[in-house]
Amino acid sequence: MDTITRVIAENITTVLAAVFALAGAFSIWRDRRRLRNGVFLLLAFGFALLSLGRNDETAWILLLSVLLALLAVPVLGVFLVVNGIMMLRREGRSLANLLSLAVGLLVLFAPMLLGALGRVTSRPDAPTWLSMIPFLIFVLVAYVGFVFSAFLVYSFVYARTRSRQVPDYVIILGSGLIGGKVPPLLAGRLDKAIQIYQRSPADSKPVLIPSGGQGPDESRSEGEAMAEYLRDAGIPSTEVLTEPRARTTMENLEFSRALMTVPDPAITVATSSYHVFRAAMYTRRAGMKAIVRGSRTAAYFVPSAFLREFIAVFLQYKWINLGVCLAIVLGFLALLWESNQGL
Structure with missing residues (x-):
């Protein structure tokens, strides 16, 4: 037993990589629509890199990965700033369209801000708790970065x-x-649904349900306009069910399900590429046996859209994320208490 324990300890990163890879594969097999699948896969990849780094012949892979990660920070920042400017020019000024620009500037200036904060807090007369704040901020940002x-x-x-x-x-x-x-953007979603319809067997054509309510600045409901688009594209009226009330993705799913007459139906959801995974998470919450397919989205629109999607998912799991952040802060306080005890 001692030998087995020693071998495991010496190869702990390899063992953890295998454990998380197996956990990810099992979780994906159980349900592809869980965020934890991505967490398992990323942990497996990270521990695999650490395992390679322990070997003198493959340590360069870990070093190269670290260098690329460091280089990716300024590159990502510049990319997001450029994308944010493009969003403002093409989509107009709004808080949503400012998102990629704001995050890009934060990514570019965060290292400098942390460095300046570190110089202030590292002065001999600075209290211990103040000197540890840059470390706390770094860990919290690292956690959010990992989840993203x-x-x-x-x-x-x-x-x-x-x-x-x-x-x-x-x-x-x-x-x-x-x-x-x-x-x-909406036409892309409709075209994806038409493509799914056309590729289905002749004797098993699906019923298409365009779903969307009427906004305060809209002359008619989205569902009605979408149904008209489908009929103009040649979809028979008998195979189009209009859902004209939904205002959220969950309402899209729930109100559409209320129109279905087939028991335990197989459902496909058509949306934009950036919205696919979050929509899939909603189908799981709604208890649907569903898959989600995405239409192509203009490349300049994707970064900002993904950031909005991530914020929505992060807030969807707000209690879990709040718990982790609270644990990090408590760990910081424990380290602070321990350091004061040693004085």
Whole structure:
């Protein structure tokens, strides 16, 4: 037993990489629509890199990964700033369109701000608790960065999973009208649903459910405009069910399900590429046997949209994330207490 324990201890990073890889594979097999799948995969990848770093012949892989990660910070910051400026020019000024610009500036200036804070707090006359604040901020930011990376990686993985499911229904999620007409973003979702319809067997064509209510600045409901688009594209009226009341993604799903007559139906949800994984998470919450497919989105729109999606998911799990952040702060306080005890 001592020998086995020693071997495990010496290869702990390899063992942890294997454990998290197996946990991720099992979790994905159970349900592809969980954020924890991305967490498991990212942890498995991280421990695999650490395991390679322990070997003299492969340590360069870990070093290269660290260098690329450090280089990625300024590159990401510049990219987000440029994207934010493009969003403002093409989509107009709004808080949502300012998001990528704001995050880009934060990414670029955060290291300098932390460095300046570190110089202030490291002065000989600075109290101990003040000198530890940069470390606390770094850990909190690292946690948020890890969750974002898990979300981003698994969103990419989930969007590329394939299914042979032949749907009974296709729910198309609304995204707003412009002048009472279907704009390009929403047209992409509708075109994806039409593609799914056309590729289905002739004797198993799904019913399409365009779902969306009427906003305060809209002359008609999104569902009605979307249904008109589908009929103009050649979809028979008998295979289009209009859902004209929903104002949120959950309402899209729940109100659309209320229109279904097939028991325990197979459902496909059509939305934009950036919204695929969050929509899939909602289908799980709604208890639906569903898969989600995404339409292509203009490249300049994707970074800002993904940031909004992440914020929504982060807040959706606010109690878990608050608990982790609180544990980090409590750990910081414990370290502070321990350091004071040693004085």
